[in-house]
Amino acid sequence: MVYSYPGALHIHTPYSDGSGTVPEIAEAARAAGLRWIIITDHDTLQALPEEGWYDGVAVLVGYEVTPDKNHLLVFGASEVISRDLSPAECIVRARELNALSFIAHPDERTNNAMKRPYEWEDWSIRGFTGIELWNYMSEWMEAIAPWRKYLNFFFPATAIKSPTRRVLSWWDRLHREGGHTVGVVGGDVHQARVRSLGRIWEVFPYEQVFRTLTNYLVLDRPLSEDFSLAKAQILKALGRGRVIMANRTYGQADGASFVARSGDKTVTVGDTLAGGEQFLLSVHVPHRSDIRILRDGEVVCRRNDTNLLLTTHKSGVYRAEAWRWGRAWILTNHIHVE
Numbered sequence: 001m002v003y004s005y006p007g008a009l010h011i012h013t014p015y016s017d018g019s020g021t022v023p024e025i026a027e028a029a030r031a032a033g034l035r036w037i038i039i040t041d042h043d044t045l046q047a048l049p050e051e052g053w054y055d056g057v058a059v060l061v062g063y064e065v066t067p068d069k070n071h072l073l074v075f076g077a078s079e080v081i082s083r084d085l086s087p088a089e090c091i092v093r094a095r096e097l098n099a100l101s102f103i104a105h106p107d108e109r110t111n112n113a114m115k116r117p118y119e120w121e122d123w124s125i126r127g128f129t130g131i132e133l134w135n136y137m138s139e140w141m142e143a144i145a146p147w148r149k150y151l152n153f154f155f156p157a158t159a160i161k162s163p164t165r166r167v168l169s170w171w172d173r174l175h176r177e178g179g180h181t182v183g184v185v186g187g188d189v190h191q192a193r194v195r196s197l198g199r200i201w202e203v204f205p206y207e208q209v210f211r212t213l214t215n216y217l218v219l220d221r222p223l224s225e226d227f228s229l230a231k232a233q234i235l236k237a238l239g240r241g242r243v244i245m246a247n248r249t250y251g252q253a254d255g256a257s258f259v260a261r262s263g264d265k266t267v268t269v270g271d272t273l274a275g276g277e278q279f280l281l282s283v284h285v286p287h288r289s290d291i292r293i294l295r296d297g298e299v300v301c302r303r304n305d306t307n308l309l310l311t312t313h314k315s316g317v318y319r320a321e322a323w324r325w326g327r328a329w330i331l332t333n334h335i336h337v338e
């Protein structure tokens, strides 16, 4: 029996450049069906005293280390890592603090009048917990072409298609090397207030972004009512890759699963299966879609359905994707088969 908890991370409040208070953001998360969120203001833990349960939503506070480039999301740290350290030093420091570190928007290439790109420069660095494979703001900005500027503005979800091939193949390569790099999706949500056409517009309201890129945590037990225990459960699941990512613009993803079975043993995303024998990989998604199983970054099996099964004895790193209308809908973390 596993329990699935949808949540979001990479969220800004007025402690950096967001516009919503912690209780307002928690309410937006609840309205969007989320059960946990992680606030990540720039280089500050100012929101930390506001951590806790808010009407069924666990609110955790981490931060984003923001030098000119190479932003790093840090969760579970008791102190703020200086933005003056090098990216490699930040990652080492996060480990010393027993915190999780996720590379933020690594593939951001936008360079337009509205925003400079904040990409991750050195893809040879190792030792971080995971990667924000897909960032709502980066992709939205990248999609701004003059002809679709207003389409993006009023229907922003239409700009969000999939993580880049480049970042997905980097992620798969890290797994092939034997690492367990965790994949997550991030909103980078600010709810900016913009004055235009004679009134104030709220761009990317929290609730609207919370209904898009979502991380489902796969837990062995329900979240504790004791906040400090629930926080530990959330961080542990994030740290070991117990995460199924979805863009809910293309359908609710509750109940999505990816498991491997060998004999009477069943493992799920983030886990390792001792190989040697034949095993069964099983993907289930709640709507018919273009489901794919990938081994070592290559698609090995594909079907338009709500289920996909693969029986094999080949070791490797496996993950699954489900696409709808040519857009990435569900992306799972990896299962390692030794």
Ligand SMILES: [Zn+2]
Binding pocket: 064, 066, 071, 104, 105, 118
């Ligand atoms: Zn950033």
Ligand SMILES: [Zn+2]
Binding pocket: 010, 012, 064, 188
């Ligand atoms: Zn950010």
